[in-house]
Amino acid sequence: MTVAWYLLWFIIAVDALLRTAATLRPATPRRERQRLLEAVDDILGAYSRGTRHGIRLDDDGLLAAGEPGLALTWMDARVGDRVVTPRVGKPVEIQALWLNALAIGATTDERWLAPLERGRHTFAERFWNAERSCLYDVIDVDHRSGDSDDRVRPNQIFAVGGLPLALLEGERAARVVAVVDQHLLTPLGLRSLAPGESGYASRYEGDSSSRDAVYHQGTVWPWLMGSFVDAWLRVRRNTDAACAEARARFIEPLISHLDEAGLGHVSEIADAEPPFTPRGCPFQAWSLGELLRIDRAILASPKIRRPAAASARQFPRDESRASSRSR
Numbered sequence: 437m438t439v440a441w442y443l444l445w446f447i448i449a450v451d452a453l454l455r456t457a458a459t460l461r462p463a464t465p466r467r468e469r470q471r472l473l474e475a476v477d478d479i480l481g482a483y484s485r486g487t488r489h490g491i492r493l494d495d496d497g498l499l500a501a502g503e504p505g506l507a508l509t510w511m512d513a514r515v516g517d518r519v520v521t522p523r524v525g526k527p528v529e530i531q532a533l534w535l536n537a538l539a540i541g542a543t544t545d546e547r548w549l550a551p552l553e554r555g556r557h558t559f560a561e562r563f564w565n566a567e568r569s570c571l572y573d574v575i576d577v578d579h580r581s582g583d584s585d586d587r588v589r590p591n592q593i594f595a596v597g598g599l600p601l602a603l604l605e606g607e608r609a610a611r612v613v614a615v616v617d618q619h620l621l622t623p624l625g626l627r628s629l630a631p632g633e634s635g636y637a638s639r640y641e642g643d644s645s646s647r648d649a650v651y652h653q654g655t656v657w658p659w660l661m662g663s664f665v666d667a668w669l670r671v672r673r674n675t676d677a678a679c680a681e682a683r684a685r686f687i688e689p690l691i692s693h694l695d696e697a698g699l700g701h702v703s704e705i706a707d708a709e710p711p712f713t714p715r716g717c718p719f720q721a722w723s724l725g726e727l728l729r730i731d732r733a734i735l736a737s738p739k740i741r742r743p744a745a746a747s748a749r750q751f752p753r754d755e756s757r758a759s760s761r762s763r
């Protein structure tokens with residue numbers, strides 16, 4: 437997995453940490469808060485100016501990234517010198533992370549508001565694939581304006597769930613969730629590519645080169661279930677009835693899996709077709725971590741369950757953070 441992906445998730449983590457810490461005593465030391473906020477600003481600034489591997493803020497407010505021979509998203513498998521899923525251009529989940537990062541940055545520095553608004557407008561205008569009622573996986577493929585990859589992949593779910601700021605709401609959000617539910621959902625997680633798409637592989641098997649070639653070409657990833665359940669509930673307004681259904685449909689199969697491969701753990705990946713044989717590492721931290729997050733946060737009691745969806749208005753200017761930055 438690449439630095440581009442990690443650093444954007446770091447900003448999401450900083451926001452979650454500071455919001456949680458604000459409710460606790462003793463308070464986070466001012467100096468530590470400032471260091472975290474400065475790191476967030478440094479990342480946004482570097483990406484805005486442009487950095488290595490073609491990562492740069494485009495005029496439309498979105499983040500362009502990638503160059504030949506590299507894979508800058510979590511779909512980073514290689515076979516020798518061949519990048520299996522390069523996704524050069526503007527991948528959908530990178531935009532979801534980027535726009536969330538800008539919204540977080542804007543709580544302490546208003547200069548991030550303008551690219552945030554441009555990016556949200558561009559995202560809504562250009563990522564919607566009306567023909568398939570879902571989102572493109574990548575736009576401006578290989579940095580060619582107007583070229584889009586319309587293969588159905590799970591990355592689009594981050595525009596609806598898994599992040600504080602939802603980029604889609606209403607009917608379009610519901611359609612994305614429905615497409616992912618219909619084509620990508622399995623008992624152990626989401627397929628990395630829908631059946632019938634070019635390059636789809638139903639089994640993760642063979643030698644290392646054969647396995648790497650299908651790592652993100654259908655292979656199921658349990659860690660994606662967290663963002664899917666979050667999105668599935670958001671479009672259903674997080675009602676108690678929806679939470680009960682989600683627990684039965686999506687969580688119980690994962691809990692049953694705890695006795696199947698690594699005892700008490702969730703596997704890294706699984707085959708894309710029945711019997712969905714677990715593969716890869718049997719003790720995968722982010723797979724188990726997302727199961728715990730679903731159980732203890734997303735499907736928590738109504739008293740602590742967070743709102744059904746976030747909007748830009750739910751990222752007000754944080755005066756406590758801003759004053760920390762000014763000292």
